[in-house]
Each structure stands twice: as structure tokens, then as C-alpha cells.
Amino acid sequence: MAWANLARRKGRTALTAAGVLVGVASLVLMVSLGLGLQRQAVQLIETDESMRTMTVRRVKNEPGKKKVSPFNFAFDAQMLPMTDKDLDEIRGIPGIASVRPELNLFLRVAVEGKEGSVVYPLEGIGADEEARYAKHLVAGSLWTDRNEKACLVPTAFLELRVNLKPEEAIGRKLTITGFLQEENESAEDSTFAVVGVVDTEAFGFKGRQIYLPMEQALTLRERKAVSPLLPSKRGSYLSAEVRLADSRQSEEVAKRLRNSGFATLSAMELLKQINLLFLVLEGFMACVGAIGLVVSLFGIANTMAMAVLERTREIGIMKALGARNKDIGRLFLAEAAAIGILGGLTGLAVGTLIGKLLNMIAHAAFDLPPSVSLFHVSLWLAAGSVVFSVFVSVVAGWLPARRAARMEPVAAVRFE
Amino acid sequence: MKMKAKAARRRRGTRASSVMAARSLTDGSAVHKRNSSFCAGLKHGTIAPHMNELVRTDRLARRYVMGESVLSALDGVTLSFEAGEIAAIIGRSGSGKSTLLQLLGGLDRPTSGEVYVRGRRLAESSEDELALYRRQDVGFIFQFFNLVPTLTALQNIELPLTLAGIPGAERRRRASELLERTGLQGRRDHRPAQLSGGEQQRVAIARALVHEPPLLLADEPTGNLDSRTAAEILGLLGGLAGKTILIVTHDRGLADTFAKRTIELVDGKVVSDQRR
Numbered sequence A: 001m002a003w004a005n006l007a008r009r010k011g012r013t014a015l016t017a018a019g020v021l022v023g024v025a026s027l028v029l030m031v032s033l034g035l036g037l038q039r040q041a042v043q044l045i046e047t048d049e050s051m052r053t054m055t056v057r058r059v060k061n062e063p064g065k066k067k068v069s070p071f072n073f074a075f076d077a078q079m080l081p082m083t084d085k086d087l088d089e090i091r092g093i094p095g096i097a098s099v100r101p102e103l104n105l106f107l108r109v110a111v112e113g114k115e116g117s118v119v120y121p122l123e124g125i126g127a128d129e130e131a132r133y134a135k136h137l138v139a140g141s142l143w144t145d146r147n148e149k150a151c152l153v154p155t156a157f158l159e160l161r162v163n164l165k166p167e168e169a170i171g172r173k174l175t176i177t178g179f180l181q182e183e184n185e186s187a188e189d190s191t192f193a194v195v196g197v198v199d200t201e202a203f204g205f206k207g208r209q210i211y212l213p214m215e216q217a218l219t220l221r222e223r224k225a226v227s228p229l230l231p232s233k234r235g236s237y238l239s240a241e242v243r244l245a246d247s248r249q250s251e252e253v254a255k256r257l258r259n260s261g262f263a264t265l266s267a268m269e270l271l272k273q274i275n276l277l278f279l280v281l282e283g284f285m286a287c288v289g290a291i292g293l294v295v296s297l298f299g300i301a302n303t304m305a306m307a308v309l310e311r312t313r314e315i316g317i318m319k320a321l322g323a324r325n326k327d328i329g330r331l332f333l334a335e336a337a338a339i340g341i342l343g344g345l346t347g348l349a350v351g352t353l354i355g356k357l358l359n360m361i362a363h364a365a366f367d368l369p370p371s372v373s374l375f376h377v378s379l380w381l382a383a384g385s386v387v388f389s390v391f392v393s394v395v396a397g398w399l400p401a402r403r404a405a406r407m408e409p410v411a412a413v414r415f416e
Numbered sequence B: 001m002k003m004k005a006k007a008a009r010r011r012r013g014t015r016a017s018s019v020m021a022a023r024s025l026t027d028g029s030a031v032h033k034r035n036s037s038f039c040a041g042l043k044h045g046t047i048a049p050h051m052n053e054l055v056r057t058d059r060l061a062r063r064y065v066m067g068e069s070v071l072s073a074l075d076g077v078t079l080s081f082e083a084g085e086i087a088a089i090i091g092r093s094g095s096g097k098s099t100l101l102q103l104l105g106g107l108d109r110p111t112s113g114e115v116y117v118r119g120r121r122l123a124e125s126s127e128d129e130l131a132l133y134r135r136q137d138v139g140f141i142f143q144f145f146n147l148v149p150t151l152t153a154l155q156n157i158e159l160p161l162t163l164a165g166i167p168g169a170e171r172r173r174r175a176s177e178l179l180e181r182t183g184l185q186g187r188r189d190h191r192p193a194q195l196s197g198g199e200q201q202r203v204a205i206a207r208a209l210v211h212e213p214p215l216l217l218a219d220e221p222t223g224n225l226d227s228r229t230a231a232e233i234l235g236l237l238g239g240l241a242g243k244t245i246l247i248v249t250h251d252r253g254l255a256d257t258f259a260k261r262t263i264e265l266v267d268g269k270v271v272s273d274q275r276r
Helices: A002-008 A010-045 A084-091 A127-134 A155-162 A200-206 A214-224 A247-259 A267-310 A312-320 A325-366 A379-406 A409-414 B005-011 B097-104 B127-137 B153-163 B168-181 B197-209 B227-238 B252-258
Strands: A053-059 A096-102 A105-111 A118-125 A137-140 A150-154 A173-177 A191-198 A210-213 A239-244 A262-266 B053-066 B069-082 B086-090 B112-117 B138-141 B215-219 B244-249 B261-266 B269-275
Touching (some): A002 A325, A010 A200, A010 A325, A010 A379, A053 A247, A053 A267, A084 A239, A096 A118, A118 A127, A155 A191, A191 A200, A267 A325, A312 A325, A312 A409, A325 A379, A325 B127, B069 B097, B069 B244, B086 B097, B086 B252, B097 B215, B127 B138, B138 B197, B153 B168
Parallel strands (some): B086 B261, B215 B244
Antiparallel strands (some): A053 A262, B053 B069, B053 B112
């Protein structure tokens, strides 16, 4: 019956619902942008491998006292370079499968047969870790000899930087030079053949590095690292990558490490921080989006108040036929809710479509990889926005419905 | 429509012993023209509920406050109606006859005095109980039909049942039955705007009967119809055996042909209560 009453005044209903539509659409658009970015960030970080690894640094002052935030982890003044002794100490901590120094080596890489060069991070792989990388090869194989001038490249490097298919990359030579300046060295010293391609997806945000056998990587760092901020001598490292025996022990192992005077940064901690950040961002965006919905509240209230006035007589008839106050109240609340459903569903559709459209435009304009979607409408967002719009509508319809319910039946019938 | 009014009138037999009292609350000096063989003036509050009594009023008054002045629409009306009785309430506009109907139907509450339904005080009822009373015991018929414009004839007839929460199939069955009884089979899915005045009033009558109330209150049911249609509608009403029908009209001729009892109101007071 509520729908029939709305259908009676299509124009007015449409206009009122359009107010809700705009509100819900803006809400959906704003929040879905937050969700899309969040999903992108989380996807980047959260993989089986990344959840099993954490980055560890040595802290200057008392053990266990300070928990270092992920955002000043890299350049905190309280951090000390790590030594081989530190690495051994970490190896002795229960729950840790393997440890390797992180070289944080950014060098210029030129690919055989391709124009130009790109700056890319390089890391070394210890003998004990080879199996782990061999498991995630999409093309080629591991080096056969750790003294071989060979390297593994990640799929992200090939796709995004040099535009090669994994199979095409195998056998090509990479010429590696310093980050800032070309150095006069024999080309052979810093030329490595690509023997395998590692799947970036498997390693998350740690999957965007070129891997060399550890010894060779350390040699390369000694020769080519130029930054005064980062250690380059053997036996001195900025940080270490720790691999856990079990990803579920992340919290406990991190605690043990902190108690031993290390700071930790795990994908899990990072995720926690990122999710918190996005929660705040999405909350803010939801508030901005909800303003439109709150504005539409007044439109609904106005429409319902007019409907009550217009139908004074009808209310009287219904009362004469035995409708209770609450029956009348419910009828008008149902009408308000119906406006909310109408505006909510169409707003959801419009918001989602605009998101898709903007996503397409962004892809066309910035050449993003196809897997990236900037707007994400989750089930929760979809359900939540419609429920919220119905809630707002019912709130808006409350007073008019109450007025209708309390109308004196006689006054209502007499109203000509 | 066949004319059933005369046949219906013949059916009413026993009303000689009807308890009737018409008194004035405020001054008690109102002149009541009574048919003394039928009526006995009784002290208020001591009226024994008659066997067949359905509704009774006791010194019923309704005043409307309009700014500074107080308008007394109804002023000390004491009446009793038996089950199955057909009575006409006549009077000029403003005499309080519609107000009386609204008070009897639980649409309005009296300023003072009482309405008893089957011996029970209506004033004790809550809003919801009054709604329930209207839903179960009362059928209203209005001068301006008062159909819901968005609903079809059938849906309008169903409305009291809808409000009572009766399931759809049952509702349609009973409404269809009444649609036939009122000769509106062909108008089932028409909306009020597509119906003639007479047809609308027949829908309204069907709506007033669908929940089988014992009390039918008709407020100028023919006031907005031409005389031929009015006769049809009255025939329809007259054919309803067993219902207590109170019909408000300003047309004495209509009252005389339709009802065996005619109550006349002047300025909110009963001035005559005659039975034939």
C-alpha cells in the first residue's frame, strides 16, 4: 500500500528519492574510493610469504622500551646498523626459520636489448633461502652455482619497468651501475644473466627486488653503494629480514626480538597501521558523503508532511474503519522507508557506476595495471548505505507519521 | 436494484417495549414529544440494560471550544437503541445529529455523559480499544462516500478486513460476495473516480458491511445522490435484516419511509422521538 501511495505522486516521490540518491551515491563513491585504495594496499602487502617475514633493526637504547612506528622505522635516529653478530643472535631466537641481511641496495639496471635503464632495489639470497625462491619461479630456474654471474628478476620488474614477458627475459644480461653516477669499471664485473623470474604476487611488497647470490650482492654493494646514509661494508647492514617458522607466531617472535633490543616491522603490523589509517580515512569520507544524505532528510520530511496534509481525509476514513494510531503511523513510516529504499538502491547503482567510470578514466589516463581498481564497493558498503538511507528516511518520516497517527478521526473526516 | 425497503420494514416486529429516554443534562426543561405508549422517562443511570439493547447514551454532551466561545453541539442526549432497530435521526444542519453519530461510533469522545455499548462504557476504552470497536462493531456510511481514491472498489471493500489483519484470500472472498450483493460485480477493479455517485455509495455500503458489524451508522447517505439513486441506496440499506441502522438525514420524508422510529434533534437536544 505504501508503494501504491508513492506511485500516486510519481513526480514528487522521484524528486525526493533523487535527493536520497545523490546522498547515497556520494557516500558510496567516497567510501568505495577508500576501500579500493585500502584493498590495493593490502593486496600489495598481504601474501603467504610476506606474512611470514619481518624486518628487524637494532635499537640504540634500552631493550623492549620503545615500540617503533612503521612510519619512522627506516630513518629513526635511534637505529644502529646491524652486524653479523646481531644476525647470529637473532638466529638463536625460537620461532625463527632463517635470517638474512637486507642490503637496501638501489642501483641502476640496464636490460640487454632494451633502451635506457631503471633504478631498482637489489637483494642477496643466502644458500638456505634458495628453495623458497625456487618455489615461486614463473620462468627459468635457479642458478646452478652461487658463483655464477646470475640473477632472478621479479615479474613486477618485467611488467612495469621493461615490458618483457618472463620467457623473453631468460638469458638476457643486466648491466648494473651506480645509483647516481656511471663508474669506470669493466662491464663484466657488474653484468648478470637473468636465469629465473620470481612471481611478485607471492612475496607481496617484498617481491619487487632483483635477487643475486648473497656473496655477489655484498660485493656489489661494497663497490657501488654511494649513499652516506646506508652502510655498505660487509658485516654492516641497515636491517635484517627474518623468516618465521609459523606466521601465527608473529606477535610472540616480535616480542622476543624487542626484548633482545631489536625493533621489528612485520607485514602484519604494517597492515594493522594501514587498516587503521584507512578506517579513519573511510570514516571521514563517509561523513562527507553522508552530508548529502542528511540534506535529503529534510526533503523527505517535507514530502511526508505534505502527504499527511493532503491525505487528512484518507487518514480519517482509515480511522473510521478501525485503523489504530499505530496502523496509520506505520503506513506513513513505510512510505518514508520506501523512499529510502528507492533512493538507496538507485544511489548505490549510480555511485558504483560513477566509480567504475572514474576507474576506467584513471586507467586510460595513467596506464595502471589491469588488476588495480581504485573504487571498491564491498558487500558491507552496499548493504550499509541502503540500510543507512532507509534509516535516515524513517527518521525524517517520524514526525509527519506521528502527526498523522495522532490526528483526531472526526477532524480528519470533517476536513473537506 | 430492487426495492427492498418496504419488505424490510415489515420484518421489524418487536419494538413496543423499547426503552427510551431523552433528557436534557443542562436544564431538564426541554420539551420532549414522546409517544407515551412506547416510552417511559427514567432517571439517568438507573436504566436497566434491556435484553435487546445494543447502544445507549446517557446525558451525552459534546461541546467544541472555538476560541472564546463554546459551541454546544450535543446537549444531554439520552437514547437507547435495540439490536435490529432502524432509526432515523433528523434535524437541520448544526443540530448535532452528525456529532451524535460520531460519538456512537467511537470516532469522537463526549465532553460529558456516556455511551454504553452492550452495557459497557465506551469512555473507558483506550484509543486502540476504540479503534477495535470501530473495526468490529461499527460500519460507517458517509454522505461523501469517503472511499480511498487509490484503491479499487474491491480493495476499498476489503479495507476493514485488511486493517483487522485478515488473510488476503479470505478478504477477497468476503469482499467479492458483498460486491455481488450490492450489484457491483462489473466494477470490481474500478477506482472511485471511475464510478458514479450511486456506485461509490454502494461500495461504501459494502465496505461498511464486510466485517459484519451489528451497528451501521449512516450520515446523510443519500444527501449527495439524485432521488432515483437515493431510493436504490435506501432499498439496499433497508434490506439488511438484523442490523441496527442509525441514519442521519435532514429529510423528514425519507426518515418516514425508511425508519419506524424518528428522532428529531434541535440544537443538540432531542425534541421528539416517535415510533410508528
